Amino acid sequence: MIRRARAGERIVTLDGVERTLTAEMTAICDAERPTIVAGVMGSAESEVTPATTDLVLECAYFQPTRIRRTRRALGLSSESSYRFERGIDLFGMPDALRRAIEAIVAVAGGEVREALDLWPQPIHEKTIFLRPERVAQLLGMTVERRDIEQLLSAIGFVVAPKDSRLAVQVPGWRPDVTHEVDLIEETARLKGYGAFPDELRPYRPGTVPDAPIERAKERVRQAIARGGFYEARTFPLGPADGPDAVEVLNPLSAEEAHLRTRLLPGLVRRVEHNWAGRNRDIRLFEVGTVFRRGTSGVAERTAVAGVLTGARRPPHWTEGAKVPDMDIWDLKHHFELAVRLAAPACHVQPAPGGALGWVAVKRGGGGDDVAGWAGALEADAPVWAAPLFGFEVRLEVVELAPALYRALPVTPPVERDVALVLPPDVTAEAVAGVLHRTSGTLLEALDVFDEYRGPGIPADHRSVAWHLSFRDPGRTLREGEVDKILAAAMRALEDELGVRRRAG
Structure with a gap:
């Protein structure tokens, strides 16, 4: 009989290894126990030996996806699984069975009994x-x-x-x-x-604008390319990447049996290929489609991903020192740029669980709707390779507001440098938010230029130095005005975040 295996059933296959079956596998059984793992391998007990006098020939068709899952679960590849995984001829089984009988009778003799057809529903060629x-x-x-x-x-x-x-x-x-x-x-x-002809068809200008998704893709491509990235086009097929991976019907191999659910694995493989060619400084990005199986079928969406490793910029012959490698903060810069362009309704915040990385979540969404991720990546890297970082963001079709232009200022700025001591749970982003809110529109620019940990700073605290630029486009600010704004900002930081100004 042919039935689903029972979870925990055991069988010793022809290679002499005892294997445990699961309820997802198909087994060919006698009256008591499995004798064949369907489509993969028979048992040692059913093996043909020189003393065998009776043979039962079975010719069957098994679903390729089920055989592939069974083979992978057991870690057992065979000539049988290789053929069944790729799909056999549904209508050639009677001919194959007749040919096998003819060969056996011609070589070993014997008596042939009637065939038993257990095909549940006869089908016809489509x-x-x-x-x-x-x-x-x-x-x-x-x-x-x-x-x-x-x-x-x-x-x-x-x-x-x-x-x-x-x-x-x-x-x-x-x-x-x-x-x-x-x-x-x-x-x-x-x-x-x-x-096929390779000439382009005549260009016909039209009045129909590009689709919003195409405009969003092009906007992201141009911006990321300006950051020194090369665009890559990776293969959309790969191994299963989670339970919601979409399986293709007729894969060329087990490593190309599913549609990709993320862009990053394909980019990591491109980085490894570059490393194999002794290329150390790599920046690649891709704008492509990813696929996931949902409750209502296969869901397609567009994503943006990038990987970076190696030197921060090309070296120059006048420099004696080595150019520093890119680090996690370079990653954050490019990730924030990608989020701002691809998912403007999201903001970047530290990844949960204490991991060094960031996620992009919907503003006001409570942190559950994660639209992107950035962090360090693992790869098959040579010893001379720099750390590898990557990000991936879900592309949202959002029309950006038109760019607004204003005249260049004619009044001078008032600039201040401030060093602040931050408790361990306070981020620079939180500090920047308070400074912007308390300073109003007069705060024109706010930049971090230094971080310090060590003597003079309490344990687990850090000193972050900021450069602030104040300007009123209609008049020249006085020093006293800026001092009052800065003092109010310092009071708000200490009251709300426990941040104080560094002494000395």
Whole structure:
């Protein structure tokens, strides 16, 4: 009998290893226990030996995805699993069984008994209707009807005219061909991609604007490229990356059996490829589609990801010292830029759990709706490689407000440098928020230029130095005005955050 295995059932396979089955696996059993792991390997007890006189030949079709999961769960690859994972000929099984019987009888003799057919629901070869005009529409060139018939017939499809269409019978060994577009793809492949014209069609300007998602993609591409990143295009297939990964029907290999759920793994593989070529300084980004299986089907969304490692900038021959490598703060700068462009409704905050990194969450969303992440990445790195960092953000289709321009100021700024002692749980972002709120519109610029930990600073505290620039576009500020604003800001920082001004 053929049934689902029971969780915990054991079987000693032909390689002599005892294996534990799960309820997700299919087993071929006798009256008591499993004798074959369906589609993968038989048991040692059912092995054919020189003393064997009775043989039972079984010919079956198993779902490729189920065999692939079983093979991976058991860590057992075989010639059987290799074939079943890729799908066998549904309609060729009787012929295969007859040929095996003929070979056994011719070599060893014996008596053949009647076959037992346990196929639950007989099925028939699938017929797909192909429209020649649809072929021309999708391929951009006309392919003659007789050429389509010859091309498809050459690889086993049975083609017959049906009104203005072609009725194409799909052979059993091509389970990947399920729709008309699959036949069009086969036509293009057999015709040869070199047969397609390579000239561009005449340019026709139109009044229809680009779709909002395309404008958002282009905006992000240009901004990240200005930061010194090269755009990459990675393969959208890869190994399973979580329980919601989408499995493809006819994968070329187990490592390319699922649609990607993130962009970062593909970029990390590109970094490793660059390292193999002795390239140390790498900045790559990608704007692409990722896929996840949801309750209502497969969900597609666009994401933006980047990776960076190596020197902060190219060296110059006049410099004697080595250019420092990029660190976590370079990552934060590029991550904030990506979030500002791709997800403007989000803000960046430290990653939960004490990990060194950041997440992008919706403003006012309570931190549950995470739209992006940035942090250190693990990779197969050589000993001379610098640390690798990466970020990924969900792209939101948001139209940015038009840029506003104003005249250059004609009044001078009043500048101050302030060193503040921050408790361990206070971030620089929180301090900046208080300074902006208490200083109003007169605070034109606010920048961190130093951080210090050590003697003179309480344990677990740090000193952060800020450069503040005040300016009124309509008049010249007086020193006393700025001193009053700064004093009020210092009082608010001490009352709200426990931040005080550093002495000395």
